Amino acid sequence: MRIVDLIIKKREGFELNDQEIEFIIQKYVSGEIKDYQMSSFLTTIMFKGMTPKEIGKFTLEMMKSGRIIDLKSIKGIKVDKHSTGGVGDKTTLVVGPIIAALDVPVAKMSGRGLGHTGGTIDKLESIPGFSVALTEQEFIDQVNKIKIAVIGQTDDLVPADKKLYALRDVTGNVSSIPLIASSIMSKKLATGSDAILLDVKCGNGAFMTNVEEARKLASQMITIGKELNRDVRVEITNMSRPMGKSIGNKNEVLEAIRTLKGQGTSDFNELCYSACITILKQAKVTNDEKEAKKMIDEVIKSGKALDKFYEFIETQGGDVQKLKAKDFWNPKYKLDVLAENDGFMEISSALSFGIAASKLGAGRITKEDNIDFEAGIEINKKTNDEVKKGDLLFTLYSSKPIDMQIANELKDSYQINKQKVENKVILDRME
Incomplete structure (x- = not known):
């Protein structure tokens, strides 16, 4: 069995069998299939997709590539x-x-x-x-x-x-x-x-x-x-x-x-x-x-x-x-952001708030980064809350001095509207 033949088989629209998928995963983990070969296979999957049977076997072989935790001794449905x-x-x-x-x-x-x-x-x-x-x-x-x-x-x-x-x-x-x-x-x-x-x-x-x-x-x-x-x-x-x-x-x-x-x-x-x-x-x-x-x-x-x-x-x-002590969370620096007009708050970008929190030190950009557990953002006015000019919208916190630019970068991520907006939490359920 050769990986190049399996790439061609998948590229031509045929379903891979269990033995072929097992071969791909095992040989890649062992290093016998090289990165450049596997990248070709993955690109083929990007364009051709996988059948439910292929996905199930692919997942199972990935799962079996390392240690599996056995929870049978835990009573009840885990x-x-x-x-x-x-x-x-x-x-x-x-x-x-x-x-x-x-x-x-x-x-x-x-x-x-x-x-x-x-x-x-x-x-x-x-x-x-x-x-x-x-x-x-x-x-x-x-x-x-x-x-x-x-x-x-x-x-x-x-x-x-x-x-x-x-x-x-x-x-x-x-x-x-x-x-x-x-x-x-x-x-x-x-x-x-x-x-x-x-x-x-x-x-x-x-x-x-x-x-x-x-x-x-x-x-x-x-x-x-x-x-x-x-x-x-x-x-x-x-x-x-x-x-x-x-x-x-x-x-x-x-x-x-x-x-x-x-x-x-x-x-x-x-x-x-x-x-x-x-x-x-x-x-x-x-x-x-x-x-x-x-x-x-x-x-x-x-x-x-x-x-x-x-x-x-x-x-x-x-x-x-x-944890119960009053000084459990005790950031040294904070920066308040106030409302500039009346209306109803709308936060339109969770992404921007997440990035801002990371810049304050609450997240990591690389796996090696240390986290500042004191850093973060507290939102005082959530979407559809009524706002008056001068009200506190949110506060940035950190253990180090806070760059005003972080607050400025959030300006496009919220607005104060004349009316409330739709704000669903659960978009769908599937089983």
Whole structure:
């Protein structure tokens, strides 16, 4: 078997069989298939696409290229939630504890942020002492004990994806939906969960900028789930505007706590409730939306969800007393941005706010960059909030002096209108 023959076969529109796909992945990981050969294959996929059977096998072989976490010893239906990345997206910090408080095991592997999107791991590591470096057995034991654990992605998980993603990035093959779907799903499946909820972000602050493309990606990932006997459901959510009021790390942790106290913003509440309802259906706790919402309300109002959050943080080494202290988030510098006229606020670019937060130090441009956990943005007036001239719109925070240019660069990313605008949070649901 030769890679050149398989490239030609695919280019001429024929379906690759299981043995051929297995050969491609195994020989590429071992180095026998060279980057220039694989880049030709990936470019062929860009133009020819893949059949559902090909995508399923491709994903499975990527998943099998490294260590697979075995969660069979965790009791119950194991659930995981994955977001394709967003601005102000601290959803896991809220959804995880709510679901765990309802006795559903949450076994989650998360990543760090890169570029304008924040990573769940970065937010958690802003809490002094918190560690994502659990062994596999510690991870399993913790989920069995308190129903929730979050760890970082390890180097031996899906090495095929790491090699392929780096190659796609430098050869212009990032935007292939079959390749995106197999990349996401290989990592999710390797972590061993039974049910996966995928939050596919859509808008100018997301990789998928329109709903139709997001639906295509969602459909591919659901198909992969069916091919590999997993319950995969997708919510397509709006990322044209930042989620909630906080963008950063420590300040996003504090917003998550407020939300668990029942004090979240309407858009973030809607996102979290929708995710929890879907997960409770997947975990077979209830199939009734009203009953699911009632259960979520109960664990928030009773304080059980917040208690579970603190238990989770403490179990993974986090200093809860420092987290609860008034000076947990204590940035040295701030810059207020005020309204110049009356009307209704509209934030039109989540991307610009994400980039601004990164420039303040809240994100990283390269993987080697250090994050300033104090840096970030607090939005005081969200889309459709009424605004009077001189009102505080938002505040920039950092541990270093703030360049006024960062605030100036945001001027085209919001406007104050005479009327309110449409502002949907959940754009579609698919299963």
